[in-house]
Amino acid sequence: xxxxxxxxxxxxxxxxxxxxxxxxxxxxxxxxxxxxxxxxxxxxxxxxxxxxxxxxxxxxxxxxxxxxxxxxxxxxxxxxxxxxxxxxxxxxxxxxxxxxxxxxxxxxxxxxxxxxxxxxxxxxxxxxxxxxxxxxxxxxxxxxxxxxxxxxxxxxxxxxxxxxxxxxxxxxxxxxxxxxxxxxxxxxxxxxxxxxxxxxxxxxxxxxxxxxxxxxxxxxxxxxxxxxxxxxxxxxxxxxxxxxxxxxxxxxxxxxxxxxxxxxxxxxxxxxxxxxxxxxxxxxxxxxxxxxxxxxxxxxxxxxxxxxxxxxxxxxxxxxxxxxxxxxxxxxxxxxxxxxxxxxxxxxxxxxxxxxxxxxxxxxxxxxxxxxxxxxxxxxxxxxxxxxxxxxxxxxxxxxxxxxxxxxxxxxxxxxxxxxxxxxxxxxxxxxxxxxxxxxxxxxxxxxxxxxxxxxxxxxxxxxxxxxxxxxxxxxxxxxxxxxxxxxxxxxxxxxxxxxxxxxxxxxxxxxxxxxxxxxxxxxxxxxxxxxxxxxxxxxxxxxxxxxxxxxxxxxxxxxxxxxxxxxxxxxxxxxxxxxxxxxxxxxxxxxxxxxxxxxxxxxxxxxxxxxxxxxxxxxxxxxxxxxxxxxxxxxxxxxxxxxxxxxxxxxxxxxxxxxxxxxxxxxxxxxxxxxxxxxxxxxxxxxxxxxxxxxxxxxxxxxxxxxxxxxxxxxxxxxxxxxxxxxxxxxxxxxxxxxxxxxxxxxxxxxxxxxxxxxxxxxxxxxxxxxxxxxxxxxxxxxxxxxxxxxxxxxxxxxxxxxxxxxxxx
Numbered sequence: 161x162x163x164x165x166x167x168x169x170x171x172x173x174x175x176x177x178x179x180x181x182x183x184x185x186x187x188x189x190x191x192x193x194x195x196x197x198x199x200x201x202x203x204x205x206x207x208x209x210x211x212x213x214x215x216x217x218x219x220x221x222x223x224x225x226x227x228x229x230x231x232x233x234x235x236x237x238x239x240x241x242x243x244x245x246x247x248x249x250x251x252x253x254x255x256x257x258x259x260x261x262x263x264x265x266x267x268x269x270x271x272x273x274x275x276x277x278x279x280x281x282x283x284x285x286x287x288x289x290x291x292x293x294x295x296x297x298x299x300x301x302x303x304x305x306x307x308x309x310x311x312x313x314x315x316x317x318x319x320x321x322x323x324x325x326x327x328x329x330x331x332x333x334x335x336x337x338x339x340x341x342x343x344x345x346x347x348x349x350x351x352x353x354x355x356x357x358x359x360x361x362x363x364x365x366x367x368x369x370x371x372x373x374x375x376x377x378x379x380x381x382x383x384x385x386x387x388x389x390x391x392x393x394x395x396x397x398x399x400x401x402x403x404x405x406x407x408x409x410x411x412x413x414x415x416x417x418x419x420x421x422x423x424x425x426x427x428x429x430x431x432x433x434x435x436x437x438x439x440x441x442x443x444x445x446x447x448x449x450x451x452x453x454x455x456x457x458x459x460x461x462x463x464x465x466x467x468x469x470x471x472x473x474x475x476x477x478x479x480x481x482x483x484x485x486x487x488x489x490x491x492x493x494x495x496x497x498x499x500x501x502x503x504x505x506x507x508x509x510x511x512x513x514x515x516x517x518x519x520x521x522x523x524x525x526x527x528x529x530x531x532x533x534x535x536x537x538x539x540x541x542x543x544x545x546x547x548x549x550x551x552x553x554x555x556x557x558x559x560x561x562x563x564x565x566x567x568x569x570x571x572x573x574x575x576x577x578x579x580x581x582x583x584x585x586x587x588x589x590x591x592x593x594x595x596x597x598x599x600x601x602x603x604x605x606x607x608x609x610x611x612x613x614x615x616x617x618x619x620x621x622x623x624x625x626x627x628x629x630x631x632x633x634x635x636x637x638x639x640x641x642x643x644x645x646x647x648x649x650x651x652x653x654x655x656x657x658x659x660x661x662x663x664x665x666x667x668x669x670x671x672x673x674x675x676x677x678x679x680x681x682x683x684x685x686x687x688x689x690x691x692x693x694x695x696x697x698x699x700x701x702x703x704x705x706x707x708x709x710x711x712x713x714x715x716x717x718x719x720x721x722x723x724x725x726x727x728x729x730x731x732x733x734x735x736x737x738x739x740x741x742x743x744x745x746x747x748x749x750x751x752x753x754x755x756x757x758x759x760x761x762x763x764x765x766x767x768x769x770x771x772x773x774x775x776x777x778x779x780x781x782x783x784x785x786x787x788x789x790x791x792x793x794x795x796x797x798x799x800x801x802x803x804x805x806x807x808x809x810x811x812x813x814x815x816x817x818x819x820x821x822x823x824x825x826x827x828x829x830x831x832x833x834x835x836x837x838x839x840x841x842x843x844x845x846x847x848x849x850x851x852x853x854x855x856x857x858x859x860x861x862x863x864x865x866x867x868x869x870x871x872x873x874x875x876x877x878x879x880x881x882x883x884x885x886x887x888x889x890x891x892x893x894x895x896x897x898x899x900x901x902x903x904x905x906x907x908x909x910x911x912x913x914x915x916x917x918x919x920x921x922x923x924x925x926x927x928x929x930x931x932x933x934x935x936x937x938x939x940x941x942x943x944x945x946x947x948x949x950x951x952x953x954x955x956x957x958x959x960x961x962x963x964x965x966x967x968x969x970x971x
Contacts, residue, residue, distance in 0.1 A: 203230060246555035339384075405430065546774060585627070834847060890911045
């Protein structure tokens with residue numbers, strides 16, 4: 161894992177405090193002065209400036225950011241938490257929700273609203289006022305590290321899911337933040353990359369979810385690290401002012417991502433608040449100042465470089481939203497208590513509805529329970545559950561059961577259920593003499609200190625792949641072995657960080673450094689899994705699979721902020737493990753706890769594959785319900801899974817990804833995701849919209865009708881199986897024959913989620929909004945309807961569309 165500026169500067173308050181120690185929106189009320197909130201008109205300059213940069217709080221409830229407020233004016237301290245997969249606080253449990261990519265896979269706006277309500281109530285009950293989420297950037301790069309935090313490769317799915325989640329969050333009085341605006345679709349070099357993207361692609365692909373968020377009444381927007389067409393996102397007047405405010409009517413405030421503010425005059429270009437702390441100036445009155453919007457901004461106002469009215473405008477936008485949500489004044493909105501029962505119920509409902517059954521040969525699933533059932537459960541995440549991703553979205557769960565335990569309970573007393581790790585994640589302590597000088601387990605840094613705490617050599621007895629595991633308690637630690645990628649451990653990386661490194665026999669330089677917060681010391685434990693031990697674990701798993709009727713292998717990856725995956729393979733020896741188990745047992749089921757698409761060289765050998773993503777704190781219960789058929793799978797892919805490393809939109813094109821010389825070009829234009837596969841005639845591993853069920857559905861009797869605000873697409877949907885189930889009928893619209901600008905061969909234009917009893921049939925009508933009929937005409941600088949005869953296709957995925965018709969669209 162590569163060190164990330166954001167993770168050190170903002171995601172981990174403990175690391176920051178160690179540095180200190182060591183060195184539909186409604187308008188807010190305004191006063192007589194245009195655009196100035198009455199409370200802002202009563203503030204001193206210093207009080208105003210305290211709103212335009214987040215800082216850290218050293219006391220009180222856990223948070224990742226704080227505004228001191230103005231108590232004399234009835235404005236309390238305001239706290240913020242990371243999101244978007246729950247309320248991410250420092251070392252404090254909260255409801256760990258399924259990854260947002262799992263939420264989007266439900267294709268269910270109502271569930272997205274409920275998901276947001278749980279986040280909103282949890283955040284308010286945990287003494288927070290703002291959450292940095294949801295994230296709605298497009299899944300453009302399959303290996304991007306934060307794909308699990310966002311929704312889809314399709315702008316319609318992203319827009320609908322984001323809007324519903326925001327409505328849910330803010331209904332509870334918690335302020336949501338739409339992020340990262342805009343074109344922030346990779347972690348690699350994100351602080352420096354310049355994205356070159358044409359206007360049509362920006363409008364049709366990158367921006368729709370943000371516009372939908374504004375229409376849903378989102379109170380804040382977070383701008384991104386990257387530049388867009390040569391201008392920093394957080395100083396981009398066209399994005400922040402012309403589009404966001406003037407065209408979309410946004411009335412909230414814009415904050416920067418951590419350390420993404422480039423200059424003090426960005427406040428004149430539409431940026432209202434920065435996330436960035438100026439530690440070099442020390443701590444004034446116990447509160448660190450802003451890097452650009454602190455001392456520098458004060459001087460710029462005092463010497464006339466930036467008008468006071470510009471500061472008033474920014475602060476009024478912030479205070480206006482606090483006022484709108486009832487967070488200030490004599491009678492602020494009361495905080496609720498946590499409702500863990502409801503939170504767990506919704507979390508499990510989302511995890512079940514978002515689980516995608518990718519493959520199911522010969523009805524391998526659902527599993528049988530009771531007498532005679534014989535199941536070999538394999539994989540470390542069956543015992544140590546994979547709940548959430550890493551980085552700013554790493555939520556510490558209230559609790560999380562192990563899938564092996566829920567599977568055993570559901571299988572019943574008469575069943576045989578065994579467990580085998582298959583791949584150890586922790587292993588055993590590194591033997592004495594292997595590290596020179598010896599590394600004593602325990603405290604390595606005292607409270608409030610930071611720096612290197614070990615330098616020496618590590619001796620590998622044989623050449624091979626070693627898994628190195630680091631447990632860091634009370635702070636953060638980085639381990640560097642030779643020229644290998646650094647391994648980081650700490651709260652946002654989970655309980656233990658475990659990574660595979662290839663070592664030749666002999667000695668290797670090893671250094672360790674870290675930081676401890678002011679309140680606790682840093683303790684570090686090291687362990688490893690040798691190549692010999694790793695091979696023995698696979699052998700044991702294969703033996704267990706041979707004696708079972710069904711083998712269920714849990715596989716995982718570690719999606720994370722700060723770095724992209726090196727490739728699309730499962731990490732470690734998991735591909736080998738699955739292959740060998742499937743050879744030994746033809747009835748092998750694979751459960752994926754992954755954050756995005758992966759390649760599956762073992763697919764044809766397996767009987768079934770169930771993708772549960774990162775399923776949250778009730779993931780074990782949800783997974784078990786789907787495996788045994790207590791719930792019928794209904795999730796659908798919101799991203800295309802490529803066949804291999806060389807068969808996706810950015811493969812083999814370094815200009816597209818990862819960029820050359822800090823320059824990245826979106827030369828694929830609007831042909832993102834399934835659009836690219838259609839245009840290039842490339843067969844994916846699994847198409848967009850794919851997801852199997854334990855029942856079956858048929859589509860008949862297509863009819864289309866032009867209405868005043870778009871189209872109505874009607875058809876009959878019938879459950880032809882023997883189980884109750886839910887289907888996601890998808891409507892795709894073809895290109896206009898009268899448009900010369902780039903178009904998709906077909907684009908998702910609408911969808912619904914429909915539940916049917918066995919044998920039941922319903923007449924379903926999917927509304928296609930008029931906006932779906934339009935394209936961005938760059939020459940005219942506006943949306944224009946794509947007129948003429950256009951195809952309409954309906955079905956269960958982008959590759960399975962049994963109904964086809966046409967409609968005449970007027971200009």
